[in-house]
Amino acid sequence: MSMRIGYGWDSHAFKPGVPLVIGGLKIEHHSGLAGHSDGDVLLHCITDALLGAVSAGDIGTFFPPSDPRWKNADSSIFLKTALEEVATAGYRIVNIDTVLILMAPKIVPIAGDIRAHVAELLQIKPGDVGIKAKTPEGLAQENTAVAHCTVLLESIEAEADLETMVAVAELDDSTQTEMDSVVKSLVGDKPLGTGLERKLPVFDTDDIT
Numbered sequence: 766m767s768m769r770i771g772y773g774w775d776s777h778a779f780k781p782g783v784p785l786v787i788g789g790l791k792i793e794h795h796s797g798l799a800g801h802s803d804g805d806v807l808l809h810c811i812t813d814a815l816l817g818a819v820s821a822g823d824i825g826t827f828f829p830p831s832d833p834r835w836k837n838a839d840s841s842i843f844l845k846t847a848l849e850e851v852a853t854a855g856y857r858i859v860n861i862d863t864v865l866i867l868m869a870p871k872i873v874p875i876a877g878d879i880r881a882h883v884a885e886l887l888q889i890k891p892g893d894v895g896i897k898a899k900t901p902e903g904l905a906q907e908n909t910a911v912a913h914c915t916v917l918l919e920s921i922e923a924e925a926d927l928e929t930m931v932a933v934a935e936l937d938d939s940t941q942t943e944m945d946s947v948v949k950s951l952v953g954d955k956p957l958g959t960g961l962e963r964k965l966p967v968f969d970t971d972d973i974t
């Protein structure tokens with residue numbers, strides 16, 4: 766199996782009278798984020814993390830700010846393009862994790878909504894999206910929103926290969942009998958090691974405070 770990791774970072778300044786959009790959601794606030802597009806700092810950094818994971822450049826490569834087509838653009842368009850690049854490279858998302866750094870508004874009460882919306886845009890489960898928020902203590906950047914993101918991808922072929930192996934093994938019962946006798950000759954009749962059967966405790970990913 767092949768896995769890849771990606772990292773993204775973005776920042777935008779707050780501007781009074783502009784709609785605030787984070788993670789594709791319109792958020793009630795007196796200021797929004799200034800930018801050539803809708804200024805969605807979270808979707809921009811996720812887009813960069815996805816493109817970086819498959820070495821496909823960055824958001825500016827695909828959507829230069831000098832291009833008038835992207836004036837006030839919905840940033841989900843950028844994300845969609847990054848998803849296409851990931852799929853073209855033969856990968857899919859395992860999970861993403863993000864950090865938002867901004868003084869206001871408070872993100873905790875709306876983190877669940879942002880997570881659900883980002884998961885929908887990425888076509889993954891909300892439990893595979895981490896949304897965390899910090900205030901910029903000691904950074905003197907009260908008028909700025911910053912976002913960081915990491916993504917983990919896995920190759921699509923890996924699962925297809927595994928399914929083929931399972932299908933072949935199921936087709937031929939004698940193969941299974943042969944494998945059983947080989948295993949027996951190696952470990953006797955003892956059950957195989959307990960490590961693999963051990964279940965990890967379930968982590969409640971809905972609890973994001």
Ligand SMILES: [Zn+2]
Nearest residue numbers: 775776806809
């Ligand atoms: Zn941006």
